[in-house]
Amino acid sequence: MRKGQYRFVAGFLLVPVALYLIFVIWPYIQTFGYSLTDWKGQSQTFDFVGLDNYKALFQDDVFLKAIWHNIQFLVFIPVITILLSIFFAFMVNVGGRSRAGGVSGVAGSSFYKIVYFFPQVLSLAILAVLFNAVYRSDGGGMLNGLLIKLGLVDPDSPVEWLNEPGIVRWALILVVVWHGVGFYLVLFSAAMQSIPRDVYEAALIDGAGRAQSFFRITLPLLWDTVQTAWVYLGIVAMDMFVLVSSMTASMGAYGGGPNHESDVMSTVMMRNFLYFGKSGYACAMGVIMLLLTLVLSVVTLRATRRERIEF
Amino acid sequence: MSTPIKETTKVPAQRSAGRTPVRPDGRPREGVVLNAFSHGFLALWALLIVLPLVWLVLSSFKTDAQIGGSAFGWPQHWSLDVFSRAWKTGIGDYLLNTVIVLVFSVPLTMLFGSMAAYVLARYRFPGNRFLYYFFVAGAMFPVFLALVPLFFMVKRLDMLNTYQGLILVYVAYSLPFTVFFMHAFFRTLPTAVFEAAILDGASHTRTFFQVMLPMAKPGLISVGIFNTLGQWNQFILPTVLMQPQSGDDPERYVLTQGLIQLQQQMGYATDLPVLFAGVTIAMIPMLVVYLSFQRQVQAGLTSATLK
Numbered sequence: 132m133r134k135g136q137y138r139f140v141a142g143f144l145l146v147p148v149a150l151y152l153i154f155v156i157w158p159y160i161q162t163f164g165y166s167l168t169d170w171k172g173q174s175q176t177f178d179f180v181g182l183d184n185y186k187a188l189f190q191d192d193v194f195l196k197a198i199w200h201n202i203q204f205l206v207f208i209p210v211i212t213i214l215l216s217i218f219f220a221f222m223v224n225v226g227g228r229s230r231a232g233g234v235s236g237v238a239g240s241s242f243y244k245i246v247y248f249f250p251q252v253l254s255l256a257i258l259a260v261l262f263n264a265v266y267r268s269d270g271g272g273m274l275n276g277l278l279i280k281l282g283l284v285d286p287d288s289p290v291e292w293l294n295e296p297g298i299v300r301w302a303l304i305l306v307v308v309w310h311g312v313g314f315y316l317v318l319f320s321a322a323m324q325s326i327p328r329d330v331y332e333a334a335l336i337d338g339a340g341r342a343q344s345f346f347r348i349t350l351p352l353l354w355d356t357v358q359t360a361w362v363y364l365g366i367v368a369m370d371m372f373v374l375v376s377s378m379t380a381s382m383g384a385y386g387g388g389p390n391h392e393s394d395v396m397s398t399v400m401m402r403n404f405l406y407f408g409k410s411g412y413a414c415a416m417g418v419i420m421l422l423l424t425l426v427l428s429v430v431t432l433r434a435t436r437r438e439r440i441e442f
Numbered sequence: 443m444s445t446p447i448k449e450t451t452k453v454p455a456q457r458s459a460g461r462t463p464v465r466p467d468g469r470p471r472e473g474v475v476l477n478a479f480s481h482g483f484l485a486l487w488a489l490l491i492v493l494p495l496v497w498l499v500l501s502s503f504k505t506d507a508q509i510g511g512s513a514f515g516w517p518q519h520w521s522l523d524v525f526s527r528a529w530k531t532g533i534g535d536y537l538l539n540t541v542i543v544l545v546f547s548v549p550l551t552m553l554f555g556s557m558a559a560y561v562l563a564r565y566r567f568p569g570n571r572f573l574y575y576f577f578v579a580g581a582m583f584p585v586f587l588a589l590v591p592l593f594f595m596v597k598r599l600d601m602l603n604t605y606q607g608l609i610l611v612y613v614a615y616s617l618p619f620t621v622f623f624m625h626a627f628f629r630t631l632p633t634a635v636f637e638a639a640i641l642d643g644a645s646h647t648r649t650f651f652q653v654m655l656p657m658a659k660p661g662l663i664s665v666g667i668f669n670t671l672g673q674w675n676q677f678i679l680p681t682v683l684m685q686p687q688s689g690d691d692p693e694r695y696v697l698t699q700g701l702i703q704l705q706q707q708m709g710y711a712t713d714l715p716v717l718f719a720g721v722t723i724a725m726i727p728m729l730v731v732y733l734s735f736q737r738q739v740q741a742g743l744t745s746a747t748l749k
Contacts, residue, residue: 139646140561144573147558147617154592154614155580161591219487222480245736246488252728252739254675256698260705260721261498264714269510273497276513309490318744369584373677377702397586397678405682410590417587424584 166415172408184415194416197387197394198423200300204307204368204395205427209361212308216315216360217353219247221345223316224323244320247313255310255373262306263378266292293379296392303374303393307367315360322356323349358435365427369420372397383407396420495725502528502718509714528719531707535693536700537723542605543696544673547612551669552662554613555620556628560650562621563628564636574625580618585678593682603687603694611679616669623668627661628654667735667742674728677702697724 166184170177188194223240250258265273268291275292278284292302326349334344372385375398380388384406387394396416404413501509502524503517562574592611593602601607631654639649655662677698684694695703701717701724708717732739 136565136646137567140565140567142647143557143561143650147554147621148573150554150610150614151577151580151617154595154611155588155617156576158588158591158595159580159583162587165590219484222484243484243488244740245733246491248736248740249729249732250491251743252671252732253725254677254698254701256675256677256701257721257724260701260717261494263705264498264501264509264718265494267513271510271513273494273513280514312487313491314743317740321744366584370586372586373698377705400586401589401681404590404593410594414590417584417589420584421587424582428582 162414162417165411166418168411170411170414172410177411180411184412185419187412188415188419193391193394194396194399196391197396197399198419200393201369201371201395201423203300204304204371205365207304208307208311208368209364211304212311212315212364213357213360215308216312217319217350217357219243219312219316220319220323221349224320225341225345225349244313244317247316249313250310251314253310256377258306258310259374259377262302262374263293266302266378268292268294293393294389296389299379299389299393303371303378306374306378307371311364311367315364318360319353319356322353326352354435358431361431361435362428365431366424369424369427370397371395372401376401396423498718499722499725502715502722504715506712506714509718524715524719525723528704528716528723531716531720532693532695532700532704533697533720533723536695536697539605539694539700540674540697543608543612544670546605547609547616547673548666548670550609550613551616551620551673552666555617555665556624556655556658556662557650558617559621559624560628560654563625564654574621577618577621580615581622585615589678589682596683603684603691605694608680608683608696611683612673612676615679616673620665620669623665624658624661627658631657663738664742664745667739671739671743 165177167179167181168177169180169183223243267273267275269289270276270279270286272289272292275284275289279286279289284290290298293299330348330352331344334348339347372395375387375393375395376385379386379393382388382391382394383402385398385402387398387402396419400413400416400420403409403416497513500517503520504515505518508515508518558577562570562577596602596607596611599607601610635653635657636649639653640646644653675698676696680696680699684696684699686693701720704717704720708714
């Protein structure tokens with residue numbers, strides 16, 4: 132019996148563990164090793180160069196610029212997405228007419244949830260094509276077309292949304308926000324609905340207004356969800372590969388233009404790996420991305436730690 | 443949980459008379475203003491979501507010149523010809539490739555993920571906790587960390603630009619989350635049923651497949667939706683692993699990769715309607731699945747995040 136059980140356990144674990152070791156863990160480990168070599172492209176041989184790749188990395192203006200862009204995304208994407216989705220979640224759940232002294236959602240709240248959530252099931256590749264059309268740099272683009280109609284943009288010199296250093300990153304942020312708000316709205320809605328109604332009623336009896344009940348009750352009780360949302364949006368902001376590589380002007384390969392103004396770590400890494408063939412150097416970038424991701428998670432969890440409230 | 447407090451002093455009856463509800467002190471209710479305000483904002487954002495999508499679908503009926511001319515022209519010919527052109531230009535193949543990969547990768551992910559999660563959740567053996575954290579840790583690392591060696595690993599296995607290569611990689615990279623989620627789920631299942639099955643003489647394997655797995659169905663649905671969407675929308679792994687390796691190696695692009703490829707081609711060939719028709723075709727299955735299983739999709743994706 133005992134022996135049969137071990138055989139069963141081993142049998143069940145064999146394939147998953149093997150797959151995971153071969154395709155996930157072993158490459159992860161190898162990356163650290165390769166990052167210490169001058170391995171190039173398809174060549175079979177390479178030399179150990181110590182920390183040279185890392186030293187070069189911190190003198191690589193393109194990569195440093197890319198880190199800075201990731202940091203900007205890390206700040207703006209979560210802040211804008213979370214604020215908007217909490218705002219909409221509040222509207223959907225408590226913005227309705229007050230019935231029976233309590234609070235209620237607006238009519239059609241499930242309709243809004245269905246519409247808002249839809250972008251979440253579309254692939255980022257579809258979003259890239261869609262927003263390339265929206266941001267088209269002539270009157271045929273939706274945004275320029277609209278602004279020309281409203282008389283806000285000169286038809287002879289429309290805005291090049293994806294080719295202006297000062298605009299391109301905001302244009303990308305908007306796509307991520309457009310994509311994410313519905314998802315986080317549903318997430319925050321679920322959290323808001325799990326707050327017992329008696330808490331609101333008690334506050335109402337004590338004379339709290341809507342604003343007060345939002346800031347004093349809803350928001351503090353949502354804190355755990357905000358934290359989760361922040362970590363997930365942070366991961367999105369650290370990636371950005373699909374949108375940057377397929378929406379912005381090419382800096383050789385994988386977007387990043389104009390003049391590296393939209394480059395992020397992932398696009399610089401992929402360019403070095405598949406376009407320049409600098410495998411060892413790309414591995415060092417992968418390691419830096421890992422370190423920054425870990426720092427991000429620790430900082431987020433630390434900075435947002437609050438006392439847990441059970442209800 | 444609680445019963446609504448019955449209103450006695452306020453005047454709900456007036457609402458039916460079509461007048462603005464008024465508080466006893468004469469001020470209009472705060473709720474009415476807020477209601478109009480919320481509807482305004484909510485409707486605005488709904489428009490911001492729907493309009494670009496509808497506009498893109500409409501654009502596929504236009505001509506290339508029309509698309510470049512003005513953003514708000516109406517299509518002149520409602521011909522479905524562009525969709526068949528898009529299908530032949532590659533969308534059909536891309537869709538087929540994606541389906542071929544997912545038909546294998548999603549069930550295999552679910553099978554291997556549940557198997558590993560099950561033994562880790564319900565059997566005591568040395569190294570159990572280590573293996574669990576070993577799996578879960580994988581979910582924390584960015585995929586970019588592994589890309590370079592992964593490429594050469596798949597190359598050495600001679601599986602670059604093959605379905606089986608991508609399938610195995612998809613399964614491997616979906617395991618951490620699947621194991622994590624299903625582990626939590628299997629832990630909550632009652633022990634009594636398991637013991638009854640064993641006492642009745644069922645083997646461990648049989649107990650898993652015929653008793654425990656069916657009980658875990660809600661969890662399997664959630665994580666299944668999560669994995670299906672994740673693998674359907676995956677871009678970076680096929681970009682690295684599914685490039686033709688030589689002149690006579692056929693293209694086996696998946697949908698996401700193919701759309702970006704088509705975007706480049708159609709940009710040069712100035713045939714944007716084909717691109718937009720391609721995107722429309724790519725959106726249709728998502729729209730149908732989403733509208734039919736809207737509740738499960740939302741619940742699946744969000745509960746997956748919250749675990």
